Amino acid sequence: MNFTSRILIVPGLGNSGEDHWQSIWEEQWPDFVRVNQQDWETPLCLDWIEQLDEAVMAGDPSEVILVAHSLACTTVAYWAKVFQRSIKGALLVAPSDTEAPTYPSGTTGFSPVPLRQLPFPSIVVASTNDHYVTLERATLFARAWGSELVVLEKAGHINVGAGYGHWPEGLKLLQELDS
Known part of the structure; x- marks a missing residue:
């Protein structure tokens, strides 16, 4: 599998450990670049979107595909609202509902x-059973963002x-965005 775009891996709260699919992809495709954050445990949205923008603007933004997980999906939504950059696309996996009373504090x-x-x-x-977002809220996010929605049965987070x-x-799915 070959990718022609500049792929930026955008982890969520706590970063993605070595066994996480984002890390595995990054290891398998050395051209994939992780967007690092200064604080993975108690993040500030403004800091995260500025780091993301710096990574996007390190090259031609029109060739960038973001691969975001969890809190990083909300980060991408805020980044898009503030910076209005034209990129190739984004794969937004397991968006977290930061408004839910059960969402972890510290953000x-x-x-x-x-x-x-x-x-x-x-x-x-x-997913139909993600503890960080209901399927109803994830569907609302996808519709509001103008995203294609892919639902996985009982895939947790x-x-x-x-x-x-x-x-x-x-x-x-990443390859679909890359074509």
């Missing part, structure tokens, strides 16, 4: 979740804990 500025159309093509991948390591189906 600042990620609520409310922006509900405006993204200025680039996107795919939201959601689509992470290592839910059995998602290599995740070849996700690579196929």
Whole structure:
């Protein structure tokens, strides 16, 4: 599988460990670049979107595809609202509902979740039993963002804990955005 775009891996709260599909993809494709954050545990939205913008603008933004997981999906929505960059697309996996009372504390500025159309093509991948977002809310996000919605049955938070390591189906979705 070959990719022609500049792929930026955008992890969520706590970063993505070595067994997470984002890390596996990054290891498998050395051209994939992780967007690092200064604080993975108590993030500030403004800091995260500035780091994301710096990574996007390190090259031609029109060739960028973002691969975001969890809180990073909300980060992408805020980044798009503030910077209005034209990129190739975004794969937004397991978006978190930062407005839910059960969402972990320690994040600042990620609520409310922006509900405006993204200025680039996107795919939201959601699960029927994600403890960080209901399917109803994930569907609302996808519609508001103008994203294609892919629903996985009982896939949890689509992470290592839910059995998602290599995740070849996700690579196929990424390839759709890359074509």
